[in-house]
Amino acid sequence: MHHLTVSLAQRSYPILIERGLLHRPELLRAQIKGRHVLIVSDQHVAPLYLDAVRAGLADLVVECCVIPAGEREKNLDRFGQLMHMLAAMKASRDVTLIALGGGVIGDLTGFAAACWMRGVRFIQIPTTLLAMVDSSVGGKTAVDLPQGKNLVGAFHQPATVLIDTDTLATLPAREVRAGLAEVVKYGAIFDAEFFAWLEQHAESLLALDPGVIAEAIARSCQHKAEVVARDETEQGDRALLNFGHTFGHAIETADGYGGLLHGEAVAVGMLLAADLSAHLGLATQAEFERLGQLLQCLQLPTRVPDGLQASELLRHMRLDKKNVSGQIRLILWRALGQAFVAPGVEETEILRCLERGGAARG
Numbered sequence: 478m479h480h481l482t483v484s485l486a487q488r489s490y491p492i493l494i495e496r497g498l499l500h501r502p503e504l505l506r507a508q509i510k511g512r513h514v515l516i517v518s519d520q521h522v523a524p525l526y527l528d529a530v531r532a533g534l535a536d537l538v539v540e541c542c543v544i545p546a547g548e549r550e551k552n553l554d555r556f557g558q559l560m561h562m563l564a565a566m567k568a569s570r571d572v573t574l575i576a577l578g579g580g581v582i583g584d585l586t587g588f589a590a591a592c593w594m595r596g597v598r599f600i601q602i603p604t605t606l607l608a609m610v611d612s613s614v615g616g617k618t619a620v621d622l623p624q625g626k627n628l629v630g631a632f633h634q635p636a637t638v639l640i641d642t643d644t645l646a647t648l649p650a651r652e653v654r655a656g657l658a659e660v661v662k663y664g665a666i667f668d669a670e671f672f673a674w675l676e677q678h679a680e681s682l683l684a685l686d687p688g689v690i691a692e693a694i695a696r697s698c699q700h701k702a703e704v705v706a707r708d709e710t711e712q713g714d715r716a717l718l719n720f721g722h723t724f725g726h727a728i729e730t731a732d733g734y735g736g737l738l739h740g741e742a743v744a745v746g747m748l749l750a751a752d753l754s755a756h757l758g759l760a761t762q763a764e765f766e767r768l769g770q771l772l773q774c775l776q777l778p779t780r781v782p783d784g785l786q787a788s789e790l791l792r793h794m795r796l797d798k799k800n801v802s803g804q805i806r807l808i809l810w811r812a813l814g815q816a817f818v819a820p821g822v823e824e825t826e827i828l829r830c831l832e833r834g835g836a837a838r839g
């Protein structure tokens with residue numbers, strides 16, 4: 478078992494990574510303090526794992542909310558539905574919410590936990606690779622608006638993160654690839670050695686080789702835990718985790734959250750950020766190409782989808798949460814493995830980058 482810690486004084490919490498964790502009900506039960514539990518899941522995940530999670534909670538009052546899958550469900554209406562369910566349960570401050578699913582379920586459930594009675598306990602049980610390596614850790618919770626991703630949210634840390642890597646066996650291949658984009662991100666921003674390891678293990682990662690994928694998850698969670706412990710609310714270098722996201726979120730928003738998956742949009746966004754870094758003379762063209770090659774090996778998209786206009790994407794980027802005084806702040810590269818926050822990049826440069834669209838065609 479990998480046992481990591483997110484160190485945040487009284488709000489520190491463990492990340493447990495192990496095959497078969499869902500069949501160790503005592504681990505989950507030990508994390509629940511009160512009598513009431515609300516499990517939130519989606520229609521893909523619930524039929525597979527809800528019974529296993531419920532099995533260990535037989536002595537408690539457990540309600541379940543199962544919603545359709547997909548980013549379009551991460552909205553204020555679903556948030557309202559959870560608030561009304563908690564009211565109907567007469568849930569008090571000792572209720573525990575459990576997020577059983579991917580990033581959408583984790584972000585939505587975490588936001589509901591942050592808001593119900595101004596904050597209650599919640600547990601992350603991520604079942605997608607993307608949620609395991611990224612969104613279940615660090616306490617960013619949110620819902621989307623049509624105007625932009627994650628615009629309504631809160632920082633609210635989970636009480637624990639339970640990662641059962643066996644759940645990856647039922648994950649569609651496209652979702653595996655989308656999760657790998659966020660794994661590549663850690664190498665790209667912090668750790669050139671990890672990036673090289675990913676290049677060497679691309680095939681085993683795609684094949685979900687148990688040892689290789691467990692190591693990739695643990696190394697990703699370790700990077701995330703360290704940066705969150707240093708900068709919980711993104712006043713400084715936590716923003717580096719947003720590499721590729723200013724572009725990626727604009728793509729997701731422009732597509733009405735129904736096009737590329739989040740990880741796929743981040744893959745395109747990372748390549749745009751690398752391209753812009755190279756064009757600004759900050760990083761090299763060779764580094765940009767190396768990132769493109771790894772993303773292509775992992776069968777991730779590397780170009781802005783056809784039909785999305787550069788000017789429209791730029792308009793969405795103007796509502797990014799990192800912006801200050803109306804200026805777009807981007808995460809760019811000094812070199813592969815060395816990202817930094819770049820304030821005040823000229824919009825004309827960003828527009829040209831969007832028009833180039835990422836990797837060369839063909």
Ligand SMILES: O=C(O)C(=O)C[C@@H](O)[C@H](O)[C@H](O)COP(=O)(O)O
Nearest residue numbers: 611615617626627715718719722798
């Ligand atoms: O945890 C973070 O910090 C991140 O930026 C991780 C991202 O991969 C994640 O997609 C996050 O939800 C984006 O947050 P946002 O603040 O850009 O909405």
Ligand SMILES: [Zn+2]
Nearest residue numbers: 611659739743
């Ligand atoms: Zn992300």
